Amino acid sequence: MSYLIKPKGYKPLLDLKQTELGIKQIKDFFQMNLSSELRLRRVTAPLFVLKGMGINDDLNGIERPVAFPIKDMGEVSAEVVHSLAKWKRLTLADYGIEPGYGIYTDMNAIRPDEEMGNLHSLYVDQWDWERVITTEDRNVEFLKEIVNRIYAAMIRTEYMVYEMYPQIKPWLPAKIHFIHSEELLQLYPELDPKGREDAIAKKYGAVFIIGIGGKLSNGKKHDGRAPDYDDYTTLDSNGLAGLNGDLLVWDEVLQRSIELSSMGIRVDKDALLKQLKEKGEEARLELYFHKRLMNDSLPLSIGGGIGQSRLCLFYLRKAHIGEIQASIWPDEMRKECMELNMPLI
Incomplete structure (x- = not known):
């Protein structure tokens, strides 16, 4: 079911031509800064992968991938990627990338089970990135260092937008706030995860929530994660589980938090076995990706995705992701958005 947030008195700060120019400038500038901060080289990525190899991202395990048969390969089935979380790690190995360096790419996906609204579309576009790390890097402090580097690129991009369009005032705080999902639960026990x-995003402006995927003290997860890419069970020095997290900012237009990035240190063999066992998914160990990980032919890595359309929505102070990207929307939503000064592309 679609859901529409209706900001009172919303009026776009940019017309359509200014918006298209702004999108181009943001994407060019941010990916250049991301590449520089994390020492990433750009690679070409697939739109679809073969089914049954364990390469496609399973997200929460319930979302249906778009699939189709390939006539010239005996009707074998292919799936449009949900993300490239596992494909990137294979690529790091195949390209022989050294520790401290990595790759990034444009990831385009179709997610037919998304609940369409201001922030969710059938079409997903993000920068997917992955970097080789060492055993010594597999800790929360290294995770925070990488988050700070990404956030530095975000700060510079926001200022670039302000220089282009002075009517768009910067919102982001100088520093991002870190908090573990268990600490967040203790801080606001009466609220659900979204609340x-x-x-926390309204309080600090920008926050990184650590530990997404494992159960908290209330027996529930903050949010779901597939068991075979992010490490959400390894304990830190304080006994809190998780070497991954989500980067969120507070959006003044929509008056809510927006998740701009999901990322984390990836599973090693021990974490993979533990997380698959917890989910009852040990059968995945027979898949191509998992065999490569278990036979030590994949490097240790950290990686994530950064939403392109969401980033542009935030920087250009838009109220609906359909003002940034072309997609399919219910007729009723298109009509209502037009009445609310939110013309959908």
């Missing part, structure tokens, strides 16, 4: 995200 907790809104509360």
Whole structure:
């Protein structure tokens, strides 16, 4: 079911031509800064992969991939990627990337099960990135260092937008706030996960929530994660589980938090076995990706995705992701958005 946030008195700060120019400038500038901060080289990525190899991202395990048969390969089935979380790690190995360096690419996906609204579309576009790390890097402090580097690129991009369009005033705080999902639960025990995200993002402006995928002290997860890419069970020095997290900012237009990036240190063999066992998914160990990980032919890595359309929505102070990207929307939503000064592309 679609859901529409209706900001009172919303009026776009940019017309359509200014918006298209702004999108181009943001994407060019941010990916250049991201590449520089994390020492990433650009690679070409697939739109689809073969089914049954364990390469496609399973997200929460319930989303249906778009699939189709390939006539010239005996009707074998291919799937449009949900993301490139596992494909990137294979690529790091195949390209022989050294520790401290990595790759990034434009990831385009179709997610037919998305609940369409201001921030969710059938079409997903993001920068997917992955970097080789060492055993010594597999800790929360290294995760925070990488987050700070990404956030530095975000700060510079926001200022670039302000220089282009002075009517768009910077919102981002100088520093991003870190908090573990368990600490967040203790801080706001009366709120659900989305409510907790809104509360902490509104308080600090930008926040990175550590530990997404494992159960908290209330027996529930903050949010779901597939068991075979992010490490959400390894404990830190304080006994809190998780070497991954989500980067959120507070959006003044929509008056809510927006998740701009999901990322984390990836599973090693021990974490993979533990997380698959917890989910009852040990059968995945027979898949191509998992065999490569278990036979030590994949490097240790950290990686994530950064939403392109969402980043542009935030920087250009738009109220609906359909003002940034072309997609399919319910007729009723298109009509309502036009009445609310939110013309959908």
